[in-house]
Amino acid sequence: MLSKISFDENTMTVNFMGDIDHHSSRQIRGEVDKLILEKMPKHLIFDFKEVSFMDSSGIGLIMGRYKLINEYGGGLELLNVSPYLKKVMKIAGLESIVKISNAEQITTSQSEGLN
Amino acid sequence: MKTQNEMKLTFQSLSVNEGFARSAVASFISMLDPTVSEIADIKTAVSEAVTNCIVHAYRDSVGVIYIHTKILEDRRVLIKIRDRGCGIEDVEKAMEPLFTTQSENERSGLGFSVMQSFCDKVKVKSKLNKGTSVLLEKRLSQKEKIK
Ligand SMILES: Nc1ncnc2c1ncn2[C@@H]1O[C@H](COP(=O)(O)OP(=O)(O)OP(=O)(O)O)[C@@H](O)[C@H]1O
Ligand SMILES: [Mg+2]
Numbered sequence: 001m002l003s004k005i006s007f008d009e010n011t012m013t014v015n016f017m018g019d020i021d022h023h024s025s026r027q028i029r030g031e032v033d034k035l036i037l038e039k040m041p042k043h044l045i046f047d048f049k050e051v052s053f054m055d056s057s058g059i060g061l062i063m064g065r066y067k068l069i070n071e072y073g074g075g076l077e078l079l080n081v082s083p084y085l086k087k088v089m090k091i092a093g094l095e096s097i098v099k100i101s102n103a104e105q106i107t108t109s110q111s112e113g114l115n
Numbered sequence: 116m117k118t119q120n121e122m123k124l125t126f127q128s129l130s131v132n133e134g135f136a137r138s139a140v141a142s143f144i145s146m147l148d149p150t151v152s153e154i155a156d157i158k159t160a161v162s163e164a165v166t167n168c169i170v171h172a173y174r175d176s177v178g179v180i181y182i183h184t185k186i187l188e189d190r191r192v193l194i195k196i197r198d199r200g201c202g203i204e205d206v207e208k209a210m211e212p213l214f215t216t217q218s219e220n221e222r223s224g225l226g227f228s229v230m231q232s233f234c235d236k237v238k239v240k241s242k243l244n245k246g247t248s249v250l251l252e253k254r255l256s257q258k259e260k261i262k
Contacts, residue, residue, distance in 0.1 A: 022166045023130035055162040056229050060221035084155050091228050
């Protein structure tokens with residue numbers, strides 16, 4: 001799975017692309033964690049706009065990063081979550097732990113960086 | 116109920132095959148012209164079962180995974196995913212939400228819950244040191260016949 005990682009002040013955004021499964025999440029996990037520990041971003045955004053598939057390995061990927069960033073008081077937000085992805089996330093009760101935005105809602109932290 | 120079509124797949128328990136396995140089943144089912152959401156449900160359930168073979172059944176080894184897919188005349192799809200791996204000691208307990216034997220690898224114990232909510236039926240048979248078989252059943256919605 002390809003993914004793009006970008007930084008804007010204290011926000012780190014990961015744009016996942018393609019399928020999130022056990023195979024691909026293992027690859028991306030190390031890269032994302034390395035950057036989190038290096039930059040300690042206050043806000044972490046996972047953008048699912050280009051994600052076509054996700055199973056419970058994706059839940060593990062999200063929860064693992066949530067725990068990591070939570071340790072130093074950072075926050076996680078999930079962006080562009082399609083109804084299908086939401087169905088998977090609901091099984092894990094993710095909506096009560098992290099902020100999930102459905103459509104193309106742009107958060108304040110992100111829109112600031114778009115100018 | 117008569118079988119209308121069937122397909123068998125055998126492949127090695129390598130994580131790179133997860134995408135292949137779910138796509139192969141989905142493309143076989145596509146002859147029934149399922150909805151986008153039915154395809155997504157089946158792909159996700161198959162991915163859970165196949166991943167379990169790779170990460171649990173053949174945890175420290177590479178083995179063979181067997182998939183047998185049947186399409187019945189009433190638009191029921193039966194998918195059996197089988198391994199000859201370590202087996203499950205207590206199937207009932209394994210199927211409980213959040214139960215996992217591998218939390219250290221970021222597994223959340225939700226694979227069976229996902230299979231159950233994305234399929235109509237999930238049946239699991241297992242024998243320690245012999246292997247496990249997971250039968251997924253899903254009935255696709257009726258299509259209007261286009262002549
Ligand atoms: N094919 C299998 N062979 C051996 N053990 C299995 C198999 N499938 C499942 N298990 C056992 O059942 C448990 C629950 O499986 P389940 O898929 O629900 O969760 P998980 O794989 O641990 O986590 P997740 O699927 O959320 O990543 C596993 O932790 C494992 O102990
Ligand atoms: Mg699993």
